[in-house]
Amino acid sequence: MTRPFANATARTVRGEPVIELHAASKTYPGGLTALDNASLTIRQGELLAIVGPSGSGKSTLLNLMGTLDRPTAGSVEVLGHDIAKLSDRRMSAVRARWIGFVFQQFFLSPHLTALGNVATGLLYHGIGHSKRRERAAEALVQVGLGHRLGHHPHELSGGERQRVAIARAVVSRPEIVLADEPTGALDSVSGAAVVQLLRDLNAQGTTIAVITHDPQLADTLPRRVRILDGRIREDTAAGAAT
Ligand code: ADP
Numbered sequence: 001m002t003r004p005f006a007n008a009t010a011r012t013v014r015g016e017p018v019i020e021l022h023a024a025s026k027t028y029p030g031g032l033t034a035l036d037n038a039s040l041t042i043r044q045g046e047l048l049a050i051v052g053p054s055g056s057g058k059s060t061l062l063n064l065m066g067t068l069d070r071p072t073a074g075s076v077e078v079l080g081h082d083i084a085k086l087s088d089r090r091m092s093a094v095r096a097r098w099i100g101f102v103f104q105q106f107f108l109s110p111h112l113t114a115l116g117n118v119a120t121g122l123l124y125h126g127i128g129h130s131k132r133r134e135r136a137a138e139a140l141v142q143v144g145l146g147h148r149l150g151h152h153p154h155e156l157s158g159g160e161r162q163r164v165a166i167a168r169a170v171v172s173r174p175e176i177v178l179a180d181e182p183t184g185a186l187d188s189v190s191g192a193a194v195v196q197l198l199r200d201l202n203a204q205g206t207t208i209a210v211i212t213h214d215p216q217l218a219d220t221l222p223r224r225v226r227i228l229d230g231r232i233r234e235d236t237a238a239g240a241a242t
Contacts, residue, residue: 012044012079018098018176018207019065024074026060034060036230037074041237042209044175047202048237049218050211052227058211059180061227065209066178067095079175096124100169100177104184106161108153114140114164115149121168139167143197159190166197170206177201177208183217195220 012018019042026035034057042048042065052058063069064076067083070091076083081094100121108117118136127135140149143163153161162182169177179198183191195210195217202208210221218224226234 012175014043014045014205016044017041017077018044018079019209020075020077021061021064021071022075022077024064024071024076026057026064026069027072034230035064035071038227038230038232039074040225040232040235042176042207044207045202045205046223047199047208047221048210048223048225049221050209050225050227051213051215051218053213056227057230058213058227060230062178062180062209062211065176066099066101067091096172098175100172100174102162102165102169102177102179102182104181106153106165106185108161108164108168110153113150113152114145114156114167117153117164118167118171121171125172135171136167139171140164142170143167157190158186159193162186162190162194163197166194166201170201175207177206178211179208180211181213182210183212183214191217 021038021040024035024038025033027033038061050058050061064071067078070084078094079098083091083094086094109120112120115133115136118139119132122132122135137149140146143166145160145163145167148156148160153164156164182198183194186194198208198210210217212218224234224236225232
C-alpha cells in the first residue's frame with residue numbers, strides 16, 4: 001500500500017512490507033554489477049542483519065533500501081513507493097519522512113551540542129525551534145543520554161556519540177532505521193550497548209536493518225541476510241526463497 005507523504009502520523013501495520021526489492025540490480029558506470037538480481041522483503045517490526053565481507057555489496061544494497069540511489073534493473077519499493085518512478089524531490093521526501101540512518105562514523109557536527117545535533121534530525125519536518133529541542137531532549141533521554149544534552153561530541157565517548165547519532169536518526173520517528181556498521185568504530189562493550197539500544201527501539205516498533213561484516217553481531221539478530229559478490233546467498237526469514 002502506498003503511504004501518503006502528507007499523513008505524517010500514519011504507521012504501517014506490523015508484518016506489512018516496508019521495503020521490497022524485486023530482482024533489483026545495480027551496475028555502476030564502468031560495468032561493475034555490485035548488486036545482482038536481489039529479491040528481499042523487509043516487514044514492519046523486523047530486526048535483521050545484512051551480513052557479508054567487505055566489497056560484497058552491502059552498502060550498495062543499503063543505498064537502494066534507503067532511497068539514496070536507484071536500481072539499474074528490477075525495482076525497489078519503500079512503503080509502497082517504487083523509487084525508480086519518483087523524482088529526486090519525492091525520493092528525498094520519502095527518505096526524510098520514513099527512514100533514519102546510522103553510520104559507523106557518527107557524522108555529528110562538532111560545533112553543536114548533543115541536543116543541537118539531534119534537533120537537526122527534525123530540520124525539514126516543519127517543526128519549530130523550541131519543539132525541535134523538546135523532541136531532541138526526549139530522544140536523548142530515550143537513548144540514555146538525558147544527562148549529556150549540553151555536551152559537545154568531543155566531550156563524549158565513542159559509544160555516547162553513536163547513541164547521539166541514533167537519537168538523531170529516530171527523533172523524527174521514522175518507520176525504518178538503516179544502520180551501516182553501527183558498532184564498527186566502537187569497543188566491544190560500547191558496541192554491545194548500541195546493539196541493545198537498537199533492540200529496544202525495535203521492541204518499540206521501529207523496523208531496523210543492521211549492515212555488518214561482523215558475523216558474531218549478525219548471529220545475535222533474529223533474521224540474517226547474507227550477501228556475497230552482490231548476490232543474496234542466504235536469508236533466514238521464514239519462507240524466504242534464496
Ligand atoms: P560493501 O558495502 O559490502 O563493502 P559495496 O556495496 O560498497 O560493498 O561495494 C560492492 C562493489 O561495488 C565493490 O566492488 C565496490 O568497489 C563497487 N562500488 C561501490 N560503489 C561504487 C561506485 N560508486 N562506483 C563503482 N563501483 C562501486
